[in-house]
Amino acid sequence: MTRAGFTLGELADVLQAQLDGDPTRVVTGVAPLGSAGPDQISFLTDARHHDAARLSRAGAFLVAPDAADLPGPTLRCAAPQQALIDLVRLFHPPAPVTPGVDRTAVVAANARVDVSAFVGPLTVIGSGAVVGPGVRLQALVYVGAGVEIGEGTVVYPHVSLGEGVRVGRRVVIHAGAVLGADGFGFAFDGSAHRKIPQVGGVLIEDDVEIGANTTIDRGSSGDTVIGRGCKIDNLVMIAHNVQLGPHCVVVAQSGVSGSTRIGAGSMLAAQVGVTGHLSIGPAVRLAARSAVIRDLPGHETYGGAPAIPIRQWRRQMAAISRLSGKRGSA
Amino acid sequence: MTRAGFTLGELADVLQAQLDGDPTRVVTGVAPLGSAGPDQISFLTDARHHDAARLSRAGAFLVAPDAADLPGPTLRCAAPQQALIDLVRLFHPPAPVTPGVDRTAVVAANARVDVSAFVGPLTVIGSGAVVGPGVRLQALVYVGAGVEIGEGTVVYPHVSLGEGVRVGRRVVIHAGAVLGADGFGFAFDGSAHRKIPQVGGVLIEDDVEIGANTTIDRGSSGDTVIGRGCKIDNLVMIAHNVQLGPHCVVVAQSGVSGSTRIGAGSMLAAQVGVTGHLSIGPAVRLAARSAVIRDLPGHETYGGAPAIPIRQWRRQMAAISRLSGKRGSA
Amino acid sequence: MTRAGFTLGELADVLQAQLDGDPTRVVTGVAPLGSAGPDQISFLTDARHHDAARLSRAGAFLVAPDAADLPGPTLRCAAPQQALIDLVRLFHPPAPVTPGVDRTAVVAANARVDVSAFVGPLTVIGSGAVVGPGVRLQALVYVGAGVEIGEGTVVYPHVSLGEGVRVGRRVVIHAGAVLGADGFGFAFDGSAHRKIPQVGGVLIEDDVEIGANTTIDRGSSGDTVIGRGCKIDNLVMIAHNVQLGPHCVVVAQSGVSGSTRIGAGSMLAAQVGVTGHLSIGPAVRLAARSAVIRDLPGHETYGGAPAIPIRQWRRQMAAISRLSGKRGSA
Numbered sequence: 001m002t003r004a005g006f007t008l009g010e011l012a013d014v015l016q017a018q019l020d021g022d023p024t025r026v027v028t029g030v031a032p033l034g035s036a037g038p039d040q041i042s043f044l045t046d047a048r049h050h051d052a053a054r055l056s057r058a059g060a061f062l063v064a065p066d067a068a069d070l071p072g073p074t075l076r077c078a079a080p081q082q083a084l085i086d087l088v089r090l091f092h093p094p095a096p097v098t099p100g101v102d103r104t105a106v107v108a109a110n111a112r113v114d115v116s117a118f119v120g121p122l123t124v125i126g127s128g129a130v131v132g133p134g135v136r137l138q139a140l141v142y143v144g145a146g147v148e149i150g151e152g153t154v155v156y157p158h159v160s161l162g163e164g165v166r167v168g169r170r171v172v173i174h175a176g177a178v179l180g181a182d183g184f185g186f187a188f189d190g191s192a193h194r195k196i197p198q199v200g201g202v203l204i205e206d207d208v209e210i211g212a213n214t215t216i217d218r219g220s221s222g223d224t225v226i227g228r229g230c231k232i233d234n235l236v237m238i239a240h241n242v243q244l245g246p247h248c249v250v251v252a253q254s255g256v257s258g259s260t261r262i263g264a265g266s267m268l269a270a271q272v273g274v275t276g277h278l279s280i281g282p283a284v285r286l287a288a289r290s291a292v293i294r295d296l297p298g299h300e301t302y303g304g305a306p307a308i309p310i311r312q313w314r315r316q317m318a319a320i321s322r323l324s325g326k327r328g329s330a
Numbered sequence: 331m332t333r334a335g336f337t338l339g340e341l342a343d344v345l346q347a348q349l350d351g352d353p354t355r356v357v358t359g360v361a362p363l364g365s366a367g368p369d370q371i372s373f374l375t376d377a378r379h380h381d382a383a384r385l386s387r388a389g390a391f392l393v394a395p396d397a398a399d400l401p402g403p404t405l406r407c408a409a410p411q412q413a414l415i416d417l418v419r420l421f422h423p424p425a426p427v428t429p430g431v432d433r434t435a436v437v438a439a440n441a442r443v444d445v446s447a448f449v450g451p452l453t454v455i456g457s458g459a460v461v462g463p464g465v466r467l468q469a470l471v472y473v474g475a476g477v478e479i480g481e482g483t484v485v486y487p488h489v490s491l492g493e494g495v496r497v498g499r500r501v502v503i504h505a506g507a508v509l510g511a512d513g514f515g516f517a518f519d520g521s522a523h524r525k526i527p528q529v530g531g532v533l534i535e536d537d538v539e540i541g542a543n544t545t546i547d548r549g550s551s552g553d554t555v556i557g558r559g560c561k562i563d564n565l566v567m568i569a570h571n572v573q574l575g576p577h578c579v580v581v582a583q584s585g586v587s588g589s590t591r592i593g594a595g596s597m598l599a600a601q602v603g604v605t606g607h608l609s610i611g612p613a614v615r616l617a618a619r620s621a622v623i624r625d626l627p628g629h630e631t632y633g634g635a636p637a638i639p640i641r642q643w644r645r646q647m648a649a650i651s652r653l654s655g656k657r658g659s660a
Numbered sequence: 661m662t663r664a665g666f667t668l669g670e671l672a673d674v675l676q677a678q679l680d681g682d683p684t685r686v687v688t689g690v691a692p693l694g695s696a697g698p699d700q701i702s703f704l705t706d707a708r709h710h711d712a713a714r715l716s717r718a719g720a721f722l723v724a725p726d727a728a729d730l731p732g733p734t735l736r737c738a739a740p741q742q743a744l745i746d747l748v749r750l751f752h753p754p755a756p757v758t759p760g761v762d763r764t765a766v767v768a769a770n771a772r773v774d775v776s777a778f779v780g781p782l783t784v785i786g787s788g789a790v791v792g793p794g795v796r797l798q799a800l801v802y803v804g805a806g807v808e809i810g811e812g813t814v815v816y817p818h819v820s821l822g823e824g825v826r827v828g829r830r831v832v833i834h835a836g837a838v839l840g841a842d843g844f845g846f847a848f849d850g851s852a853h854r855k856i857p858q859v860g861g862v863l864i865e866d867d868v869e870i871g872a873n874t875t876i877d878r879g880s881s882g883d884t885v886i887g888r889g890c891k892i893d894n895l896v897m898i899a900h901n902v903q904l905g906p907h908c909v910v911v912a913q914s915g916v917s918g919s920t921r922i923g924a925g926s927m928l929a930a931q932v933g934v935t936g937h938l939s940i941g942p943a944v945r946l947a948a949r950s951a952v953i954r955d956l957p958g959h960e961t962y963g964g965a966p967a968i969p970i971r972q973w974r975r976q977m978a979a980i981s982r983l984s985g986k987r988g989s990a
Contacts, residue, residue, distance in 0.1 A: 021469045024521075031881055040419075081549075081847045087883075088857040103917075104766050106434050106451040107699040121766040121784050124451050124469045138768075139784045140802050140818075142470050142487035143507070157784070157802035157820045158470075158839065160505035172855075174841040175802070175820035176873065181486065181542035184563040184581065187411045187792075192537065192559045193575060195502075197418040207704075207852065212841035213506065213895075214541040214818075215564040221361055221418070229852045233844040235543075235897050237565050237582040237600075245372070247852060252897040253915045253933075255565075255583045255600055263958065270897075270915055271933045273601045273619055289933055289951050289965060291619050294570040297361075299466075305619060306647070316888040317966070319653035323979035370963040436764050436781040436799075441959075454781050454817070470782075472817035472835070473798050488800075490817045490835035491874075511816065511834040511872035514893040514911065518743045522867065522889045522907060525832075527748040543836065545872040547892040551691055551748075565873075566746045567895050567930075585895075585913045585930055603931045603949055621931075621949050635949060636977070649983035 001269065006090060008060055008213060009043070012075055014090065015083045017062070021073020027059050041087070042072070045080045054167065062087060095137050108145075126163070150206065162218060168206035176213040179204065182260065183217040183224075183240025196220060198240060204231075211236060211252065220258075227264065245282060263298050268273050273305075287313070334358060336420060338390055341371070342405055344420065345413045347392070357389050360418050370419070374400070375410045392417060414422070428465050438475075456493070457497065472508065480536065492548060498536035506543040509534065513547040513554075513570025513588060526550060528570060536560075541566060541582065544598020550588075557594065576611060593628055603635075664688060666750060668720055668733055674750065675743045677722070681733020687719050690748050702746070704730070705740045718981060720762070722747060757796050768805070804840065810866065827890065828866035836873040838863065843877040843884075843900025843918060856880060858900060865889075871896060871912065880918075887924065905942060925960050931989070933965075947973070 009023030009289050012073060032047060033056040036042035039044060041095035042058035045049065053061060060073040064080045083319055102117040113119060117135040125131065126145035134152045137143065142160045149155070150169035160174050160179025167173070185196035188285040193259020204226045210216070211234035216224055221239040226232070227246035237255035238244070245255075246263035254272040256262065262274070264283025274280065274292040284296055287303030288307040296302060303313040339353030363379060363386040366372035372388035374380065374397055383391060383400050390403040393425070394410045420508040431437060431449040438457040443449060447465040455461065456475035464482045467473065468552035472490040479485070480499035489503050492510025498504070515526035530549020534556045540546070542565035546554055549571045557576035567585035573592035574586075584593070584602040586592065591613025594606070604610065605620040614626055617633030617640060626632060634643040669683030693716040695710060696702035702718035704710065706726055708788070711957060713730050720733040721780040724740045737743035738845075761767060761779040768787040773779060774933035777795040781844065785791065786805035794812045802820045812830035819833050822840025827833070845856035862881025864886045870876070871894035876884055879901040886892070887906035898904070903923035914932040916922065922934070923942025933938065934952040944956055947963030947970060956962060963973040 001356060019426065035882060052825040079849070081850050081856065084848060085854055085856055088859060092857055101505055102766075106432075122452055122470075122782055136801075140470060140782075144469075155671070156822075158488050158506070158818050158836070158838075162486075162505070170841075174505055175822070175838040176488070176543065176818070176836055176875075178505040178542040178564075180487075181564065182502075184561070186539075186579070187415060188563050189409075189412055193561050193579065194412065194415055195539065196415055209846075209855065210878070211844065211875050213543050213565075213836065215506075217542070219562070220366060220702075231844070231846050231853050233897075234838075234877070235565060235842065237563075237897060239582065249846070249853065252772075252899065252917075253583070256602060270917060270935075274620060280637075285749045288935060293618075298460075298516045303526075308651075311789060316650060316653060320650065320976060320980065321968075323976060323983075356758075403861065436762075452782055452800075470800060472798075482673055485909065488818050489834070492816075492835070504834055506818070506873065508818075508835040508872040508894075512832075514871065514891070514910070516891050517745060519742050521737070523891050523909065524742065524745055525869065527752055529748060529752045543873050545836075547872070547894070552695060565895060567893075583913070587912075587930060589677075602935065604947060605930075623948075638981075646980060646983060653983075 005039075008041075008073055008075065011087065011090070015062070015075060015077055015086055016084065017075035017077045018065075018072065021060065023071060025059065030084075033058065035106055041075075042078050043080065047083060076262055079305070080121070097134055101232070102139075110124040111143075121156075129288070156212075162202070163217070165202045167204045168208065170207050172203055173215075174210060174212040174234070177210050178213075179210070179214045180218045183220050185220050185240065185258075200224065200241065202226075205246070208232070214238070233270075239276065251288070266298075277312060335369075337406065338371075338403055339419070341417065345392070345405060345406045345407055345416055346393075347405035347413065349403065349405055350548060355389065358571065360414075360421055361388070363388065364606045371405075373414050373417070388433060412438055432469075435477070437619045438596070440471075450487075486542075493555060495532045495534070495548070497534045498538065500537050500540040501534055504542040504544075504564070507540050509540070510542075513550050515550050515570065515588075518614070528569065532556075535576070538562070544568070561567065563600075569606065577621060581618070596628075615640075665699075668701075668735065670820060671734055671747065671750070675722070675737055675746055675983065677735035677737045677743065678725075679733065685719065685733060689750055690744075693718065701741065702883070703744050703747070705744060714808055721793075723873075757794055762799075771803075774878065778861075780817075790828070791922070800971070816872075823862070823863070825862045825878070827864045828868065830867050832862055832869040834870060834872040834894070837870050838875045839870070840874075840878045841875060843880050843882050846901065847916075861899065862886075865906070899936065911948070926958075947969075 004030040005026045029040045031040045033052040036058035038059045041060040043292040046051045074119045080214040081175045098189045102121040104121045105119045105123040107125040111125045111129040112156040113131040114133040116133045120139035121150035125143045126156040129147045132151040136154045140157045144163035146164045147161045148166045153171040155173045156175040159181040160178045165180040179255045186193035203223045203227035214236040217240045225243045229247040232250045233252040239258040241259040243261045246298040249267045251270040256274045257276035262280045266281040266284040271289045281296040285301040290306035293306045301310040334397045335356045335358040342349040342623045349538040359370045361370045363382040364390035368389045371390040373392040374383045432470040433450045435451045435453040436449045437455040441455045441459040442459045443461040450469035453471045455473045462481040466484045470487045474493035478493045478496045483501040485503045486505040490508045497508040512528040516523035518597040530551045531553045533553045535558035536561045544566040546568040547570045555573045559577040562580045563582040569588040571589040573591045581600040586604045587606035590608045592610045596611040599618035601619045609625045612628040617630040620637040621635035631640040665686045665688040667686040667915040671678040689700045691700045696718035698719045701720040702805040703722040704713045762781040764781045765779045767785040771785045771789040773791040774793040776793045780799035783801040785803045789807045792811040796814045800817045804823035806824045808826045813831040815833045818837040818840045825840040830865045842858040846853035863881045863883045865888035867889045872889045874896040876898040877900045881910045885903045889907040892899040899918040905922045909927045911930040916934045917936035920938045922940045926941040926944040929948035939955045940959040945961040950967040951965035953966045961970040963970045
């Protein structure tokens with residue numbers, strides 16, 4: 001669903017931008033500097049791309065207040081990155097939710113589905129589950145017994161929400177994610193690994209986004225908790241009883257082991273690993289591929305395996321690099 | 331499904347524990363030391379947590395025979411970790427299986443489903459498949475043609491069992507796992523990668539557990555084999571023709587490349603990688619994130635990339651650490 | 661579907677091989693050297709396995725023209741690896757597609773499904789989607805609105821093709837793969853991470869294979885592109901706006917971050933990571949577990965984290981190894 005176009009004057013109004021150019025000019029879409037054509041508006045949110053902007057064929061530019069001259073009309077915004085989000089949403093408004101339960105969905109008699117929710121084809125909703133207002137379960141979703149899903153949450157196909165999982169409001173769960181599988185707990189009895197029953201839950205707070213094929217296990221007892229506003233990428237593993245504070249970011253293919261707590265506003269880049277029973281952060285930043293094996297104080301950036309403060313890690317990398325440059329003479 | 335409560339006397343009987351306290355006292359649940367209240371029983375299975383136990387508000391404690399005094403009744407057990415499993419199961423007995431095939435399941439006419447099995451909604455069972463007694467296929471499961479599933483096995487939603495996959499008894503397969511996708515085999519013919527047909531199978535022996543979104547590929551010819559009692563965590567990759575001996579443990583996000591054999595009782599911690607055509611173990615332990623590129627003798631612990639004996643690896647880590655401490659002077 | 665057997669004469673004809681042995685002898689299957697019996701034909705495509713071939717009980721051998729003597733009839737082929745593919749396909753021809761739409765599939769009224777396509781049980785096909793000739797959607801597949809699937813493509817269960825994803829001809833997509841989830845893009849507004857709308861698409865060119873539970877995100881604007889003939893293994897993460905040139909190979913659990921371009925014919929071994937906005941290749945080879953953090957010129961092999969030319973990396977590994985051998989004396 002896209003709109004045909006906006007005048008630059010309309011855009012300046014909506015984005016509270018200062019327009020330098022013809023307010024009646026119409027643009028029909030947003031595109032990056034390299035691919036935008038004369039009917040499209042582009043954006044320069046990072047001054048390093050100024051050369052690309054000068055060569056762009058875009059019909060207009062969204063820029064920061066102090067951006068240098070560009071070959072076309074400009075919309076100057078105090079927070080151009082935020083204005084860009086609004087701009088893209090203008091051209092690509094979210095599809096409206098058509099309420100109703102598809103006739104092929106299988107809904108338990110005692111589940112409660114709000115009349116404003118959409119339950120897509122071939123979705124299963126178990127006994128006692130509660131699906132809130134405006135929720136969208138796209139298709140082929142599994143909602144276990146007793147699951148609760150808050151207002152405005154969107155769940156993509158092939159997601160599995162295990163028994164009793166609780167999901168907050170305005171959460172987005174991408175295809176194939178599994179919430180509430182058993183935590184990985186066994187005790188060797190001398191001849192075999194006996195399963196430790198995993199009887200806890202999963203709590204996803206408001207405004208969380210969870211990537212495709214990511215797994216978040218249920219607690220062994222008590223909950224695994226993803227704090228409000230956390231953003232988790234694809235193929236991430238969150239083990240039982242992990243607690244992520246609010247507004248953490250976990251990039252693809254990272255894993256956090258059991259019972260570790262990560263403080264608010266922390267950022268794990270891609271392919272990071274964190275061992276279990278640790279306390280990390282708040283406001284920690286972990287470089288891609290770093291491996292955390294002990295508690296880390298907050299408000300610091302770390303890298304390496306095992307993870308150490310980033311400047312120390314860079315010295316380590318430089319020293320190793322010199323080793324090889326010397327053909328291995330240690 | 332939970333029971334309202336047990337007296338400490340009942341618990342002492344069932345767990346064969348020595349009770350020090352009032353046998354008529356009732357507890358209504360099990361909880362960790364930090365969160366247990368006066369109506370709950372907690373546990374001290376690791377003496378390092380004794381301080382937390384002393385501060386706990388729990389109404390009773392499951393402990394080892396030699397545990398020091400605690401602020402409440404104690405149940406002393408020779409194997410407290412095993413007794414804890416029994417204790418949790420008392421309060422959280424597994425849900426009973428209600429036999430029957432959901433009317434929305436799609437079952438091939440010549441598939442054989444035992445009358446005691448449960449086939450959940452929107453499950454597909456292909457031609458000639460055999461579903462054993464007491465099996466539970468929760469919902470939205472795909473069971474390919476000719477698949478065999480042994481007695482008492484539980485399969486969670488969105489699992490895919492490819493054509494001809496054989497699964498033993500009492501196996502647990504968590505949501506989104508894929509067994510029997512084609513192995514990754516191609517031969518470059520000078521202009522393109524031609525697919526090598528993958529015509530082998532997958533054999534999952536008894537008492538295996540397989541994590542969410544884990545993938546176990548079929549053999550190119552012959553089977554990929556997961557030995558009895560193996561426990562595999564989430565997002566693990568087991569390539570074609572791998573053979574895991576009995577009672578191996580593979581933690582999350584690890585991968586084992588094609589045709590590698592891992593001996594009985596081995597343990598791969600998280601994010602380990604093993605290259606193909608190797609022979610590892612038995613009873614090998616691999617530290618998290620280690621990378622195995624050659625055969626490894628059994629009954630040893632390894633770490634690092636490439637993996638070396640753990641004490642050697644620790645010296646290596648210490649030496650690297652000194653490099654950076656010296657600001658890179660090698 | 662397998663045929664009962666072929667005479668060696670028939671096989672020599674089809675494979676254009678030189679037969680040394682009785683042309684009327686019948687073999688009933690293909691098997692590796694170690695497991696083949698007297699009724700089966702085996703193969704020696706790598707001279708290093710000559711000892712195993714000499715001990716094999718196979719009834720015949722497919723070999724290179726210059727292979728040494730073996731204990732049985734031989735079929736000598738100029739390209740034995742390619743001939744082996746043909747040989748296996750003779751015994752295991754692909755199952756024929758039975759056209760038709762299963763009565764339990766949910767197909768939008770305005771979707772176009774070719775009469776020669778197969779749409780398996782409990783598959784969902786959204787508004788305006790186009791399913792080409794001979795396509796096979798096995799079961800429980802999700803095909804979003806506006807998706808296009810080219811001739812002869814095979815899609816396994818639980819795959820999700822998000823809105824507008826375009827898939828070429830003769831593509832194979834294994835179970836659980838997710839194409840077209842949102843790219844991972846957020847901008848912190850001072851109090852929360854705001855979602856950057858992801859309005860681009862995914863383009864899968866002809867003859868691509870995509871592994872189980874792999875995820876390929878849609879572009880933020882513009883497409884994520886997988887070039888023709890690429891082969892991608894299981895549990896791989898391809899982020900938004902990545903472009904893979906033709907005939908790349910990406911082995912299991914590797915990840916490529918946003919907007920990176922990888923040139924034609926590149927090969928990423930298992931568990932590789934590539935950061936975003938890079939230009940790699942063409943014809944680059946990356947050793948398993950390597951981590952790429954800057955542009956890499958093509959026609960070169962790299963290893964390590966950060967990735968460096970492979971010979972330099974080997975010297976680095978040797979130097980580090982000496983560090984530990986000296987018990988850490990730096």
